Amino acid sequence: MRKSLAGTRVREARRKSGMTQKALAEAASISASYLNLIEHNRRAVAGKVLLGIARALSVPVTALTDGAESALLGDLHEAAAHRSDANIETESVDELISRYPGWAGLLAGLYRQSKDQETAIAALSDRLTHDPFLAESLHSMLSNITAIRSTSNILKNIDDIEPEQQSRFHNIIHEESRRLSDAAQALVTYFNHASDQSGGSATPEEELDRFLRQHEYIFPELDNGEADISDILTQESMLNNTESRELAKGFLILYAKDAAQMPLAAFAKTAKECAFNPDILAQQFDADLASIFRRLSGLKRPDIDAPEMGLIVVNAAGRAVLRRPLRNFALPRHGNACPRWPLFQAFTQPDRPITALLDLPGGQQFICLAVAGDIRGKGFGTLPEYQASMLFIASEVLPVVKSWLPATGTAQKIGISCRICPRANCPVRAEPQILASVSEIL
Amino acid sequence: MSKCVLIVEDEPNIVESLSFLLGREGLEVHAENDGAAAMEQIETIKPDLVILDAMLPNRSGFDILRDIQASQTAMPMVLMLTAKGQPRDRQMAEEIGVDLFMTKPFSNSEIITEIRRLLGI
Incomplete structure (x- = not known):
């Protein structure tokens, strides 16, 4: 079994706060000996006891729970699985994260960087194979070389060539050499341009992710109308290529549209009054649920009291077009998400919202709202373009939303991505699991 | 009676050097x-050998090869030239019935040797 290290986190947090075990135990209304067992991971800690400890330490509960570093955990497991020949002690990964968070973060960061570079290389390889300009250029150059080689060989090895023919062969070499030179120059220009465009090893999606994380997915200047999209993009130095700038522009256009349709102050007020009920918000602001999800996921701010909500939007091919992970609910950076996410079920019944309670492998639970819809205008001759959006909220928020939340039934067991999912006998597994000792985790 | 060769190639300078060599x-x-x-x-000259470039404007060498097979004309020997050496192109050419597949750039001696072999001269 995977060992819970919530106790280790309690101990670290207590030490940071400067409290003694005795003082914390008193403040949390438990005995010092019980706290000692908790801190040494000999007793599970949850519920009221955990809440009491968190309050006494003035830290959020999530800072002490096992899912606190789930994204980091997922990355490290995946990194270890990539080097399965290296006998990495995957059973100690929790301990690594708890005791050496800096090193763990560095390792995961290096792994992510390596994956990003692999993705970029794959994209470049694909481009080299299928780029019509390159194919045409190379074909043309090989034809030039063939003509030059053949003609020069004739001139060198055959003596009895008529002067007129000899002159034509000289012209051929001259002409083909010039064409070869032009083609080579065009290729150099093309690659220089491509290099300028790519700007680095990150894919456009990775650059967009970084850009959004840097801004915490919030653009107050668009909320209060103090800046327009081009101002933001002009000042932005993190977006190094045209594609990532286009992606960022797409995000900001939607953000500005949402901000105009759902002004922040009014939206926050209404949201709080209706307990963040998306249906009521959709009616009040005459907006579709996907827009409401976007606005809700960006609602929590220093001056706005709202639950933290994550969001993922995918297209019909399953590719994430927007990712806003939560600390306890990592979204896969590479490859596909768990097929059990209600997000994908939503595609089977467009415009019909789905509610579910989700149970992640680490035991964390989330309330999930998902809906799919055609993002293009509906009209004759218009091909539909479906996207599905999934909003997810930590289950601790359940009391806040239970007044309107339909019955979710039993929590559905899901994963993050098949590659790192420990649910050994999952019937919908799409890819082999790459974790070692997965059967021991559950 | 001399053997007849048809060169189907859109690069005039390659045609010129090949014509000179074959002449x-x-x-x-x-x-x-x-x-x-x-x-x-x-269909008119009924060549003994067709030297066919794989990449031609409008219709590829592969299309022409299929046309030859579909016509009532006796199938000539076919030497296909290509600047693309991918195995799938070679496989496709062999499946359609090409007698020889050569990638550019080739040497004069190489192509002449192969043409002599194909024509039995």
Whole structure:
């Protein structure tokens, strides 16, 4: 079994706060000996006891729970699985994260960087194979070389060539050499341009992710109308290529549209009054649920009291077009998400919202709202373009939303991505699991 | 009676050097740079060998090869030239019935040796 290290986190947090075990135990209304067992991971800690400890330490509960570093955990497991020949002690990964968070973060960061570079290389390889300009250029150059080689060989090895023919062969070499030179120059220009465009090893999606994380997915200047999209993009130095700038522009256009349709102050007020009920918000602001999800996921701010909500939007091919992970609910950076996410079920019944309670492998639970819809205008001759959006909220928020939340039934067991999912006998597994000792985790 | 070769190639300078070389071998040489015209020539002159570029404007060498097979004309020997050496191109050419597949750039001695072999001269 995977060992819970919530106790280790309690101990670290207590030490940071400067409290003694005795003082914390008193403040949390438990005995010092019980706290000692908790801190040494000999007793599970949850519920009221955990809440009491968190309050006494003035830290959020999530800072002490096992899912606190789930994204980091997922990355490290995946990194270890990539080097399965290296006998990495995957059973100690929790301990690594708890005791050496800096090193763990560095390792995961290096792994992510390596994956990003692999993705970029794959994209470049694909481009080299299928780029019509390159194919045409190379074909043309090989034809030039063939003509030059053949003609020069004739001139060198055959003596009895008529002067007129000899002159034509000289012209051929001259002409083909010039064409070869032009083609080579065009290729150099093309690659220089491509290099300028790519700007680095990150894919456009990775650059967009970084850009959004840097801004915490919030653009107050668009909320209060103090800046327009081009101002933001002009000042932005993190977006190094045209594609990532286009992606960022797409995000900001939607953000500005949402901000105009759902002004922040009014939206926050209404949201709080209706307990963040998306249906009521959709009616009040005459907006579709996907827009409401976007606005809700960006609602929590220093001056706005709202639950933290994550969001993922995918297209019909399953590719994430927007990712806003939560600390306890990592979204896969590479490859596909768990097929059990209600997000994908939503595609089977467009415009019909789905509610579910989700149970992640680490035991964390989330309330999930998902809906799919055609993002293009509906009209004759218009091909539909479906996207599905999934909003997810930590289950601790359940009391806040239970007044309107339909019955979710039993929590559905899901994963993050098949590659790192420990649910050994999952019937919908799409890819082999790459974790070692997965059967021991559950 | 000399053997007849049709060169179907849109690069005039390659046509010129190949024609010169094949002429010195005592072969009757014709050339076309377009697929449709090449089919007419094949039906008219009934060449013993067609040297066919895989990448031609409008119709590829593979298309022309299929046309030859579908026509009532006796199938000539076919030497396909390509600048793309991918195995799938070679496989496709062999499946359609190409006698020889050569990638550019080739040497004069190499192509002349192969043509002599194909024509049995």
